[in-house]
Amino acid sequence: MGLRWTDTIDIAIELSEAHPEVDPQWIRFTDLHAWVCALPEFQDDPAKSTEGLLEGIQMAWIDEVG
Template identity: 90%
Template sequence: MGLRWTDTIDIAIELYEAHPDVDPQWVRFTDLHAWICALPEFSDDPSKSTEGLLEAIQMAWIDEAN
């Protein structure tokens, strides 16, 4: 089935690989949402994201980048 909003670590890894030169600390949630939805493996409903989920994904991406 592909990636879902709750797959925070897997999404963070995909974002890290797709945007290696981006500092995730400074990514706006609107951009983060768009980038997640554009991931080839992402298959969840875009309208089901929440600020909490986006924040969790961003924090996991920051951990991955470090």
């Protein structure tokens, strides 16, 4: 099974590799949502995202690049 919204660390790693030029501290949640859904391994329902899940992914991404 591919990535799901709750796979925050794995998603953060994939995003840091896919968008190395981006400072995740300043990303808009609309962009973050689109980028997560565009990951090749992502297989969850896009409508199941929440602000809390997106914030968790953003924080994990910040930790990943920090």
